[in-house]
Amino acid sequence: MEHKTPSTGDGDAGEVRGEEPAVTLDARVGRIVRQTLADQVYGDLKELLLSGRAAPGERFTLRGLAAAIGTSAMPVREAVSRLVAENALEVLPNRAVRVPLMSRARFAELRLIRTSLEGLAAATAAREATDDEIAEVIRCERAFAAERDKKKPDGAAAMRHNKDLHFALYRAAHLPTLMGMIEGLWLQIGPVLNLDFRAGPERVRQGEAHLHHAQLVAALKARDSDAARDALVADIWSAGDFILSRDVLPD
Amino acid sequence: MEHKTPSTGDGDAGEVRGEEPAVTLDARVGRIVRQTLADQVYGDLKELLLSGRAAPGERFTLRGLAAAIGTSAMPVREAVSRLVAENALEVLPNRAVRVPLMSRARFAELRLIRTSLEGLAAATAAREATDDEIAEVIRCERAFAAERDKKKPDGAAAMRHNKDLHFALYRAAHLPTLMGMIEGLWLQIGPVLNLDFRAGPERVRQGEAHLHHAQLVAALKARDSDAARDALVADIWSAGDFILSRDVLPD
DNA sequence: ATCTGTTATCTGTGATCACACATAGCAGAC
DNA sequence: GTCTGCTATGTGTGATCACAGATAACAGAT
Secondary structure, eight states, rough: OOOOOOOOOOOOGGGOOOOSSSOOSGSOOOOOOOHHHHHHHHHHHHHHHHTSSSSSSOOEEEHHHHHHHSSSSHHHHHHHHHHHHHTTTOOOTOOOOEOOOOOOHHHHHHHHHHHHHHHHHHHHHHHHHHHHHHHHHHHHHHHHHHHHSSSSHHHHHHHHHHEEEEEHHHTTTTTHHHHHHHHHHHHHHHHHHHHHHHHHHOOOHHHHHHHHHHHHHHHTTOOOHHHHHHHHHHHHHHHHHHHHTTTOOOO | HHHHHHHHOOOOOOOOSSSSOSSGGGGEEEEEOOOOHHHHHHHHHHHHHHHSSSSSSSSSHHHHHHHHSSSSSSHHHHHHHHHHHSSSSSSSTTTTTEOOOOOOOHHHHHHHHHHHHHHHHHHHHHHHOHHHHHHHHHHHHHHHHHHHHHSOOOHHHHHHHHHHHHHHHTTTOOHHHHHHHHHHHHHHHHHHHHHHHHHOOOOHHHHHHHHHHHHHHHHHHHHHHHHHHHHHHHHHHHHHHHHTTTSSSSO
């Protein structure tokens, strides 16, 4: 394989809009986005985990992934080591790398941490969100509800709308580090969440989720941070109960 | 440089104790600890950040570090990319790698997250800790107090005892993932904390810290999780006030 | 003296090679 | 048939090389 140039953007970054006054060109070009191959692979793997297309316990091989993606093993190594650092992947003592198994204890711990962190984000968002951001949350909530009310609801789509709703909310807290940590948590529970959504009759759960979402939206409109936290914690907790009640988790 | 063998432990792992009954050897050898070079470098850098021997804004270079440590650039790359993943280091758009600057906003956000997560750990520890673990926390508290009461207290030593105290507490919560996340947070605030401890007359703060520590210990003995959380949150909050009051943080 | 365009050096990124360890498959002994 | 030891293959890990881009030093023009 020949030496590839590291993909410095698609070239359409400096689109000229023409009717600008002719002071300088500098203000009219968009900032270039640097994307290393490792970043791309990292994003791909992240998406793979978040969307549940990788099952807990599944094994990876660096060379295999590299061949599948079409690069050398090097960018994959870096991406994997990042994901290992955030517990989204793990390396076994035998040096094999896999997506971590989820024990009941680990799931319970993650749920506990999530209530703490995502509750904090929800409470802050109720105080700090702009009206536009609240509107965006409501839009996501509507999309989720619409999917639920369909004759033949698509579990994966509902899942995606649920995720969008949550992250629109967290983004509205304007706390970037907290946001990143929450993303890390979702990366860890992603595999089991989606695995579950794929399999079971989740109708009852969806109903309950919708109730909590409605409470959340009401709390946001009222700028009531305690109510927002409570609604979100209830949502996380009941979703966790649903997973734990079905006996898919080892230990 | 010749090809080095990847340091498979120091060789003293299988120490024979002799008076064992001669059933099998299997039970008498300690499990070997795998330590890749990247792991070692990661540990070293972590220690460097936690102990405050690296100032915010300071620049690294992969080759420079590699030469200093005596390896090739490869293990350093992996260690650095892990630390970047947990926001303990950052790569600038220019591709330079440095220890992140700490703005007032970021510091405030980290303090908020810390109260949430470390408060949770304290509350859980009050419920779940064994008596031995509580004794260990008390031992750390005594060491911290002893350092404070010295004629010529050593700021760095006090800092270390303070850290030991906190982590003994968090370990006692028996929540490994939470523990890891808290470590990540300390990794981020480490540089500024120690930078500060190194510079100022911190006597007033130490007095206040000791008060909160005493409250914490009392709460642990009483198994009062709410009181433990409150004491710890107060500790974090007042330490943060102290840092913010001195005007060392940009923005 | 200040600014601009060029050049030299250095740094991160990716590819490729080399090696130690782990696992699986297989042959031979009991 | 079951177990032991060897071999072959594949894996992660580390070293080394190659290259693109960034920074800084410098020369020339205004």
